[in-house]
Amino acid sequence: xxxxxxxxxxxxxxxxxxxxxxxxxxxxxxxxxxxxxxxxxxxxxxxxxxxxxxxxxxxxxxxxxxxxxxxxxxxxxxxxxxxxxxxxxxxxxxxxxxxxxxxxxxxxxxxxxxxxxxxxxxxxxxxxxxxxxxxxxxxxxxxxxxxxxxxxxxxxxxxxxxxxxxxxxxxxxxxxxxxxxxxxxxxxxxxxxxxxxxxxxxxxxxxxxxxxxxxxxxxxxxxxxxxxxxxxxxxxxxxxxxxxxxxxxxxxxxxxxxxxxxxxxxxxxxxxxxxx
Amino acid sequence: xxxxxxxxxxxxxxxxxxxxxxxxxxxxxxxxxxxxxxxxxxxxxxxxxxxxxxxxxxxxxxxxxxxxxxxxxxxxxxxxxxxxxxxxxxxxxxxxxxxxxxxxxxxxxxxxxxxxxxxxxxxxxxxxxxxxxxxxxxxxxxxxxxxxxxxxxxxxxxxxxxxxxxxxxxxxxxxxxxxxxxxxxx
Amino acid sequence: xxxxxxxxxxxxxxxxxxxxxxxxxxxxxxxxxxxxxxxxxxxxxxxxxxxxxxxxxxxxxxxxxxxxxxxxxxxxxxxxxxxxxxxxxxxxxxxxxxxxxxxxxxxxxxxxxxxxxxxxxxxxxxxxxxxxxxxxxxxxxxxxxxxxxxxxxxxxxxxxxxxxxxxxxxxxxxxxxxxxxxxxxxxxxxxxxxxxxxxxxxxxxxxxxxxxxxxxxxxxxxxxxxxxxxxxxxxxxxxxxxxxxxxxxxxxxxxxxxxxxxxxxxxxxxxxxxxxxxxxxxxxxxxxxxxxxxxxxxxxxxxxxxxxxxxxxxxxxxxxxxxxxxxxxxxxxxxxxxxxxxxxxxxxxxxxxxxxxxxxxxxxxxxxxxxxxxxxxxxxxxxxxxxxxxxxx
Numbered sequence: 013x014x015x016x017x018x019x020x021x022x023x024x025x026x027x028x029x030x031x032x033x034x035x036x037x038x039x040x041x042x043x044x045x046x047x048x049x050x051x052x053x054x055x056x057x058x059x060x061x062x063x064x065x066x067x068x069x070x071x072x073x074x075x076x077x078x079x080x081x082x083x084x085x086x087x088x089x090x091x092x093x094x095x096x097x098x099x100x101x102x103x104x105x106x107x108x109x110x111x112x113x114x115x116x117x118x119x120x121x122x123x124x125x126x127x128x129x130x131x132x133x134x135x136x137x138x139x140x141x142x143x144x145x146x147x148x149x150x151x152x153x154x155x156x157x158x159x160x161x162x163x164x165x166x167x168x169x170x171x172x173x174x175x176x177x178x179x180x181x182x183x184x185x186x187x188x189x190x191x192x193x194x195x196x197x198x199x200x201x202x203x204x205x206x207x208x209x210x211x212x213x214x215x216x217x218x219x220x221x222x223x224x225x226x227x228x229x230x231x232x233x234x235x236x237x238x239x240x241x242x243x244x245x246x247x248x249x250x251x252x253x254x255x256x257x258x259x260x261x262x263x264x265x266x267x268x269x270x271x272x273x274x275x276x277x278x279x280x281x282x283x284x285x286x287x288x
Numbered sequence: 289x290x291x292x293x294x295x296x297x298x299x300x301x302x303x304x305x306x307x308x309x310x311x312x313x314x315x316x317x318x319x320x321x322x323x324x325x326x327x328x329x330x331x332x333x334x335x336x337x338x339x340x341x342x343x344x345x346x347x348x349x350x351x352x353x354x355x356x357x358x359x360x361x362x363x364x365x366x367x368x369x370x371x372x373x374x375x376x377x378x379x380x381x382x383x384x385x386x387x388x389x390x391x392x393x394x395x396x397x398x399x400x401x402x403x404x405x406x407x408x409x410x411x412x413x414x415x416x417x418x419x420x421x422x423x424x425x426x427x428x429x430x431x432x433x434x435x436x437x438x439x440x441x442x443x444x445x446x447x448x449x450x451x452x453x454x455x456x457x458x459x460x461x462x463x464x465x466x467x468x469x470x471x472x473x474x
Numbered sequence: 475x476x477x478x479x480x481x482x483x484x485x486x487x488x489x490x491x492x493x494x495x496x497x498x499x500x501x502x503x504x505x506x507x508x509x510x511x512x513x514x515x516x517x518x519x520x521x522x523x524x525x526x527x528x529x530x531x532x533x534x535x536x537x538x539x540x541x542x543x544x545x546x547x548x549x550x551x552x553x554x555x556x557x558x559x560x561x562x563x564x565x566x567x568x569x570x571x572x573x574x575x576x577x578x579x580x581x582x583x584x585x586x587x588x589x590x591x592x593x594x595x596x597x598x599x600x601x602x603x604x605x606x607x608x609x610x611x612x613x614x615x616x617x618x619x620x621x622x623x624x625x626x627x628x629x630x631x632x633x634x635x636x637x638x639x640x641x642x643x644x645x646x647x648x649x650x651x652x653x654x655x656x657x658x659x660x661x662x663x664x665x666x667x668x669x670x671x672x673x674x675x676x677x678x679x680x681x682x683x684x685x686x687x688x689x690x691x692x693x694x695x696x697x698x699x700x701x702x703x704x705x706x707x708x709x710x711x712x713x714x715x716x717x718x719x720x721x722x723x724x725x726x727x728x729x730x731x732x733x734x735x736x737x738x739x740x741x742x743x744x745x746x747x748x749x750x751x752x753x754x755x756x757x758x759x760x761x762x763x764x765x766x767x768x769x770x771x772x773x774x775x776x777x778x779x780x781x782x783x784x785x786x787x788x789x790x791x792x793x794x795x796x797x798x799x800x801x802x803x804x805x806x807x808x809x810x811x812x813x814x815x816x817x818x819x820x821x822x823x824x825x826x827x828x829x830x831x832x833x834x835x836x837x838x839x840x841x842x843x844x845x846x847x848x849x850x851x852x853x854x855x856x857x858x859x860x861x862x863x864x865x866x867x
Contacts, residue, residue, distance in 0.1 A: 026709075029720050060705050065549070076709055076720060081702035083552060084711035084721075085545065086575055092542035096549025096557070099533045100507055101703050104553070122545075125538040278533070285529045313489075316660055320489045328489070328660040334514070334598045353772040354856050355659050 024049045024059075026079050034073050036144075038224075038232030040191030040217035044138055045074050047194055047215075048107065051201040062105045065094040067119060069111035069145050071138035071217070088119025091126040094133050102132070102275035105205060112139040113151040116172050120152075127181035127210050131274035134204045135212045137174055142223035159226045175266050178212045185211030187265040191218060192239040200265065209273045216243060216261075295348040296434055297357035300425075301374050302366030302387075305337040307421030312343025314443045315425060319347045321439035327355040340369060347434060362432055364424055365391055366406070385428055387420070402431065402470060409466070410459065418452075419459035426463020427470075437464070487664050492657040493518035495627045496586055496650070497526065498665075499634030500558055504673055506532035507555035509546035511539050511565060514598040515654040516588040519560040540565035544572030547583045551576075552710060554701030556638055560586035563605055564595060567612070574613030575712045576647035577735065580689060582676060582699070584637045589653045589816075591851045600851030601654035603765055603816040607823075609649045610794045618739040620644065620746060621794040623651040623765045627661035633791065639674035640746070644738050645699055651793065653816070655766045655853060679706065688719040689731065695738035739795055748791035749800045753779065757786030759866050760808040762801070762825055764790050767814050767854050774859035785863055793821075801828040810866045814846035814854045 035041045052062060062080040066072035068087035075082035081104070085093045090108045098106045115123050115137045126133060142160060143149040150160035152172040160167060178186045185207040187200040197215055204211035218224065218235035229235050243263040244252075252260065298315065300308045309330045316328035325348045333339025344357035363378045365371040366387045375396050378384055383400040389407040404427065410420040422444065429440050441460060448456050490498070497519050500508075508523045520536070527534040533550065537543045540561055547557040561569060566587045576583050589605045591597025605612075609621045620640055624633040634650060641648040679686050679698040688708040690697045700706035713721040714728045722728060739746065750768075753775055754760060763771040768789040778785040788804050790797050805811050806829060813822035822845045833841050844862050848854045 028718060029709075059707060060703055063553075063702050076711065079707055081707055082709045083549070083702075084709070084713065085548075086571055086712060089541065089545040089572070092537065092545030093549035095535070095537070095542070096507070096509060096546030096551075096555075097553045097702060099509075099535055099546070100550040100553040100555045100557075104703050121538050122542055125542070278528070278535075282528045282531055286531065313660060317489050320487065320662055326489070326662060329655055330658055332599055353769040353776070354853075355655065355661070355766075355769060356853055356855075358855050358857065 020053050021046050021049050024053070024078050026077060029077055031077075033077060035070060036219075036221040038218065038220040038235075039070065040140070040215075040219075041071050041074065041138065043191045043194055044071070044136070044197065044215050044217060045077070047198040048074075048136065048201055049078065051198050051205060054202060055205060057105055057205075061103065062107065063094070063097050064107045064109060065090050065097065066109040067111070067114035069114045069143070070140070070219075071109055071111045072114060074109045088114055088117070089122065090114065091119060091122040091133065091135065095126060095129075095131055098131060098133055098275060099278065102279065106133050107205070108133050108135040110135060110137055112137065112141060112153040112174065113143050116152045116174055116177065124177070124181040127178050127183040127212070129274040130182060130184055130209045130271050132208055133210055134201070134207070135210070136201065137212060137214045138217045139174060139214055140217040140219040140223060142219055142226075144219050144222050148222040148226055160223075161226070174214045175212070179267055182210075183212050184209035184267065184269045184271045185265075186267040187212070188214040188216070188243075188261075189263045190216040190239040190243045192236045193243065193263060196263070203265070203268070207268065208276075209269075209271055291349060293348075293350050295346065295350070295352060296361040297359060298345045298347070298362040298364075298434065299342055299357045299360045299374055300345070300364045301340075301342040301370035303369070304332055304339045304341040306341065306366050307418065308341050308366070309343045310447070311421040311425045312345050314422070314440070314447050315345045315429075315435065317443035317447060318429075318435040318439040319345065321442055322435050324349060324435075325351060329355045340373070342370065342374070362428065362434065364428055366420070366424065368392060383432060385424065385431070387424060400431075402427070404466060404470065409462070413462060414455065414459055416455065419456050422456045422459040423463045423466070426460045427467045430464045430467035431470075487662055489660050490627050490631075490663040491518065491660050492627045492630045492652060493588070494522055495631040495663060496560070496634045496652070496657075497522035499631040500584070500638060501526055501530070502631075502668065502671060502673075503635040503638035504556045504675070505558055505638060506530070507547065507550040507557035508533070508559065509535045509537050509550070509557070510543040510559040510561065511537055513540070513562045513565045515590055515657050516560045516562050516565075516586065518657070519586060540568040541572060544569040544576075544583075544585065548572060548576050548579070548581050551581045551583050552702055554703075556582070556642065558584040558586065558638065560588065562588045562590045562598075563592050563602075563608070566605060566608065570608075570613045573647045573649070574615055574617065577613070577617040577619075578615070578712050579710045580645040580697075580699075580735075581647075581710070582641040582645055583647050584634075584641050584650060585647060586634070586650045586652065588657045589651060591849070597851040599654060601656070601766060601816060601853060602849065602851070603653060603767065604818075604820070604849070605651060606764075606793060606815075606817065606820040609651060617735050619649065619794045620646060620739065620792070621649040621651060622748075622791060623793050624656065624791065625765050625768045625789065627656075627659065628663045629791070630656065631663065631665065635671060635673070639672070642676045643674050643696065644742070645676070645697065646738070651765065653766050683707065687717040689715065689717050689734065691717065691730070695734055695741055743795055743799075746792055746795055747797045747800070749797050750787075750789040750791060751800075751804060752787040752789070754786035754788060754804055757784050758808060759783065759785045759810045759812065759863060760805050761785065761787045761812045761814065761859065762789075762805060762821065763787065763814050764793060764821060767816060770854050770856045771814060771859055773856035774863060777856060777860050778863045783863055796824050796828070798828050801825060802832060805829060806832045809841055810844060811842075812844045812846060812859065812862050814859050814862070816848055816854065818847055818849060819845050
């Protein structure tokens with residue numbers, strides 16, 4: 013069994029910030045933050061060069077705890093703030109932390125346009141299928157039929173597939189995994205960070221206290237087990253009969269392509285004008 | 289010795305696409321070259337083509353404050369609608385110049401009225417109705433001496449896109465000629 | 475005597491449009507980042523900067539909407555940029571949440587609002603002055619505002635520089651109001667000698683990063699500001715925060731934060747408030763007008779004086795903080811105050827607030843405020859103000 017290097021995470025936490033953190037017991041956010049930190053540590057990025065920018069929501073509270081250049085913005089706007097930071101300081105590694113509601117409902121417009129520009133931002137979408145911070149309202153990724161505090165009779169909305177949305181909008185690195193597959197998550201994040209262009213890693217996350225309880229999903233371990241069983245690599249998913257695919261989804265890297273990156277293209281424009 | 293106060297309000301009016309704002313800017317630039325104090329304002333509809341459009345130029349030798357023309361010394365109207373809307377505020381001793389390609393009915397009496405089919409003349413003699421604005425402006429300048437003709441020429445050269453300069457200089461020349469001939473007609 | 479040799483300055487007379495003057499002023503002030511979204515009648519500002527900024531190594535980016543525009547501006551400012559956006563009423567409404575964030579997070583930036591007729595989509599190509607109150611009270615929560623309003627092309631240039639300077643100096647979002655006529659009119663501008671223009675940059679911290687507090691206490695409420703990537707690794711949030719920038723729910727820490735947001739404005743009223751007083755000394759009737767309307771007012775003063783009426787004009791160049799003291803001192807003693815404006819009485823509401831207190835005690839029956847309002851997309855003319863002057867007994 014892989015040894016969890018707790019010391020590494022501890023080194024990146026802000027000691028002045030008083031803990032405990034805001035997350036509920038059993039929440040996957042801590043696991044995902046750990047994976048992000050270990051990925052950065054392995055890549056040996058200077059902390060001064062890393063900016064972590066988030067929107068509003070449970071996962072968007074991550075930046076406050078870590079010793080980077082951190083920015084906790086407005087609901088849905090993280091990618092637009094990050095675009096400003098990246099355009100002005102293209103040498104910085106800019107990581108955007110956002111949730112399903114933050115990225116695809118209120119921030120949907122910024123999300124598709126950041127994908128389209130192919131600007132070198134690494135976006136981690138923590139998808140817990142619900143608005144947790146506000147107490148459990150349905151989001152664009154709450155499965156149809158599920159209960160939320162604003163869908164007491166079951167959600168009638170069709171859902172967004174965040175990875176397909178990103179693919180359609182032009183993101184050049186698109187991957188999905190879950191908080192259960194933590195080693196894979198770390199590896200995907202690492203690859204996303206090293207990817208030149210807009211990269212997105214959707215990480216399925218367990219919200220046992222709100223989403224789990226509303227939908228009788230059991231406790232945190234039960235929800236982890238569900239992720240283990242339902243999130244399948246493409247090959248395994250394809251082997252299933254159509255009726256077996258019910259409730260299952262694909263994890264893996266959907267796209268990894270080199271395409272001109274936005275800040276580089278802008279730098280080329282500036283250079284060509286200054287040569288004149 | 290203090291010069292007498294001089295202030296002229298000019299309104300160039302018609303519809304969007306007739307080049308009135310361009311004409312206004314050129315007139316204002318010419319006035320700047322003449323070392324006058326000048327403002328140029330404009331009003332147009334939300335659409336850049338087809339709606340009502342006007343450009344105001346105020347030329348003075350002393351400081352003034354309100355930038356829009358309210359009582360015009362000179363009014364150029366390229367459409368009937370513009371004439372109907374603005375002719376009332378032309379001063380009694382003001383000068384009206386109307387493009388009678390479109391302005392068919394003139395109801396009020398002014399000290400000087402000039403009617404010429406600028407658009408038609410431009411289309412016929414310059415093979416394009418586009419420089420009708422400069423044609424009319426040249427006519428206006430020679431008749432009113434509101435700016436010097438050399439400044440007007442310089443302003444056209446500096447403001448119009450290079451590939452259209454020749455056409456517009458032709459329009460300028462023709463406009464001057466029309467003004468001279470108009471006088472001899474009287 | 476080399477010192478006495480004054481270098482010939484390169485002052486230049488040019489015919490310039492209001493929006494161009496704003497773009498030129500911003501570049502002169504050191505603007506190196508612009509993000510925005512097209513909207514009439516502000517678009518020329520973006521067009522000019524899209525051509526000029528890349529040439530100078532600065533950043534221009536057209537975003538997907540106004541919300542993204544202000545967001546990118548704030549992000550860039552935190553990374554060290556002098557950043558600005560420009561818009562008009564509808565876009566300004568969309569930006570207000572971001573403007574509130576910039577104020578809360580004390581991040582320098584400038585928003586230009588070229589006012590057009592409203593409400594809603596209203597009159598995109600006509601002037602108004604209907605965002606006087608929106609620029610002060612538009613964002614949720616309660617934070618003071620710095621809002622400037624020029625009345626000429628030359629002043630558009632100057633106040634843009636001043637807006638950027640004040641944003642950097644006071645670490646806040648400064649709003650520059652103009653209007654459609656001012657934005658599109660062309661006027662002769664004698665650009666000031668660039669050597670004489672004062673450019674203010676944000677104060678940078680000189681202490682080691684481990685001592686750095688992003689919102690440190692300072693007797694003058696001017697706290698050094700580090701940028702991302704410089705080794706300070708600070709946290710910024712729109713949540714109530716402590717001196718470091720970390721979220722807090724503690725009343726005493728919130729108290730300090732709110733006091734700082736308020737005090738950094740109220741402590742510097744003299745530096746912030748600019749007014750123009752025209753023929754006020756012997757005036758019995760005063761006009762209080764801003765922006766484009768003040769030009770009609772000035773013309774009306776001139777006309778009224780010719781017929782022997784003692785009329786003067788008080789013009790605020792700083793709309794917010796409102797020039798309470800000047801209004802009290804210069805208008806308090808007048809018999810009549812005329813407030814012409816292109817809205818339904820926003821400036822006059824403030825004049826009434828300030829004068830109400832004084833006039834309640836002395837001769838309130840013999841004194842009055844005359845409002846001249848217009849919201850049909852046209853300017854108030856000198857004659858219309860003159861008619862109001864004639865009403866005065």
